[in-house]
Amino acid sequence: APRYPVYTREEVRRHRSPGDRVWVTHGTEVFDVTDFVELHPGGADKVLLAAGGALEPFWALYAVHSQPHVLELLREYKVGELSPEEAPPSPDAAQDPFAGDPPRHPGMRVNSLKPFNAEPPAELLTESFLTPNELFFTRNHLPVPAVDPRSYRLRVEGPGGRALSLSLPELRSRFPKHEVTATLQCAGNRRAEMSRVRPVKGLPWDIGAISTARWGGARLRDVLLHAGFGERRDGEWHVCFEGLDEDVGGAPYGASIPYGRAVSPDADVLLAYEMNGEELPRDHGFPVRVVVPGVVGARSVKWLRRVAVSPAESPSHWQQNDYKGFCPSVDWDTVDYRTAPAIQELPVQSAITQPRPGAAVPPGELAVKGYAWSGGGRRVVRVDVSLDGGRTWRAAELAGERPAPGRAWAWVLWELRAPVAAGAELEIVCKAVDASYNVQPDTVGPIWNLRGVLSNAWHRVRVTVAR
Ligand code: HEM
Ligand code: MTE
Ligand code: MO
Known part of the structure; x- marks a missing residue:
């Protein structure tokens, strides 16, 4: 068997983009998957979420990877071994009120670590109708209390x-x-x-x-x-x-x-x-x-x-x-x-999760995806999508559960497929309509408020179509 060079996790972490090469670990092995990124059946963006770190927390969410052919494929990209690691320094609970917080999924986009506030990356948000617990957004104002279920x-x-x-x-x-x-x-x-x-x-x-x-x-x-x-x-x-x-x-x-x-x-x-x-x-x-x-x-x-x-x-x-x-x-x-009254029911909302702002998408058929939801159990009855900044519109396909009337508590996921021409600049826009025919405002300015709440204007994503 070939002898591989030994790397630390810190060295692996430096390889997080195609420019720096894309490295990932699995077990104690290190892989350079730069050339696989574009071949990934689940999309290039997904592999990049794990770049510089371990695959296991991501593969745990998508069972397609627990098949022997996936590991075999990965083996072709092996470049090294992880060095046996020193124990991480243990945080001092007396000094840090957040020391008892639970471990979190590395894919989360962290807005604040203490208290912990994080959202799933848009690339994964609409991968499934039910959000995996590990990826469910977290909004904590304070440290996570340690609760003994026996004395609760x-x-x-x-x-x-x-x-x-x-x-x-x-x-x-x-x-x-x-x-x-x-x-x-x-x-x-x-x-x-x-x-x-x-x-x-x-x-x-x-x-x-x-x-x-x-x-x-x-x-x-x-x-x-x-x-x-x-x-x-x-x-x-x-x-x-x-x-x-x-x-x-x-x-x-x-x-x-x-x-x-x-x-x-x-x-x-x-x-x-x-x-x-x-x-x-x-x-x-x-x-x-x-x-x-x-x-x-x-x-x-x-x-x-x-x-x-x-x-x-x-x-x-x-x-x-x-x-x-x-x-x-x-x-x-x-x-x-x-x-002002305390916010209770929320207004109608929608957003585009795919493609991401600034992306260069291939010419041909473009798949636009996102979510839509409204408060108060009002069902989303339609999502309109524009590729030209709101001049022309098409209704997207909606997928979701069939709710009882007035009890549409869950979002719908939507998708629109449309041909796009090489070299075009697109401004993709979405807006949802709920069962009361409430609509989203077209711009943010008129609903701006000092606390930044209730932000539900049309979502706009600019992309270019590659030549
Ligand atoms: C699908 C390999 C990383 C998400 C697949 C498939 C393979 C594969 C072979 C197709 C499996 C089949 O249908 O038989 C790999 C390898 C990776 C990697 C070698 C690492 C270099 C990731 C990561 C994520 C991810 C980090 C998530 C963040 C997915 C998803 C699918 C998929 C969602 C399903 C696509 C679909 O069915 O539409 N992957 N994967 N993969 N992968 Fe990965
Ligand atoms: N409950 C407690 N006890 N402490 C909190 O900080 N945050 C609230 C709410 N309940 C909060 C709480 C806020 S602002 C939101 S948006 C939701 O929890 C987030 O729930 P999640 O973290 O499970 O997504
Ligand atoms: Mo919140």
Whole structure:
């Protein structure tokens, strides 16, 4: 057998583009797959996501790779072995509140490491209708709490009901398991586009602060009725949620939704303990989170410790002083958070995931792909796509689940195939229409707001067609 040179992971990491050669590792072996990139049946862009690192976390998501012919093919590109590695320095938990955070998938596009905020790359976002748990966007405001499932208790309380304390086995056994396919979207999805108009405050999310999962858990409705709260309450009432994650002042992450939504059998609000058939991952709220379908992600409180029925909205910063929309003229000197309602149902949204901005696409048939979704259970009835900046349009093909009327909680994935001429410059645009015939605004300027939320203008991607 040939003797191969030995490389460190650091040396492999330097080979991340065709210009620097594209290296990947598998087990303890190193491969130079530069010449394979364009031959990859799953697309060149996918291989580049793993460039400079290990293939295993990516192959774990796409089972097509667990066939012998794939490894055989890879073997042709072997160039070296990994050096036996020194143990990584162990972070000091006392110094770093984030030291206990869970491991994450290397494919995630990180917007902030501490707290962890990351989105899947657009190239993978619409690869599957259900987002793999490892690629589901993560929006944490604080360190991930370490929860012992044996001592975990969920408290349910409020006036006129019984105070309940539920263990995990009680939550699982006393209430029927209900499953819902629902998309979660952060209010800040596509904020980066808003910042290009004028700077805003917040994480620079691209188009990936949105993902879809099949959630399993108890209906919030069943738990509220079991605790003695009725089908209806007179006057204004809310259900407030608190997480186990606390800020330095000891205040938990919190949010609330109107009582009517919480108790409605058609709103499908869950106390979820499962995500895509697995127990909730730590980043997504282990052991129990709220899932409020059709509503901004901020209300789907993770690491849930308390549910409280209250005449007032959650007192939390994130309900009172964040996640609200304002007129474009409002700035940080004039903003008065009391004047705007907390965001609940989100407006209609869509984005192009393929091709990516600036790509050089081959002439012939171009496949344009993306997602579309609307809040409040409003189904997406159409997605219009233009290749000429919005002068002419064609309706895309939609793929998704068949929802019950008014309960379209999950996105649709869409695709349009069109011939494109060599040398052309394209401005690809998409816009979705929901069941109420709500449409997206054509430009960002008129919906600009200081916090960069609710960014849902037509998505535009410029590409050139190669000669
Ligand atoms: C498909 C090899 C990296 C995503 C395939 C297939 C092969 C292959 C041989 C076709 C399998 C079949 O249908 O029998 C490789 C090799 C890689 C690599 C040698 C590393 C150098 C990746 C990475 C990703 C990925 C990093 C994801 C980030 C996919 C997908 C398909 C696929 C989604 C399915 C395409 C389809 O069915 O439309 N790959 N792959 N691959 N690969 Fe990879
Ligand atoms: N719940 C707690 N306890 N702490 C948080 O930081 N972030 C919220 C919400 N629930 C958050 C939380 C926000 S702003 C969003 S968009 C969603 O969780 C993101 O859920 P995900 O990380 O599972 O995608
Ligand atoms: Mo969010």
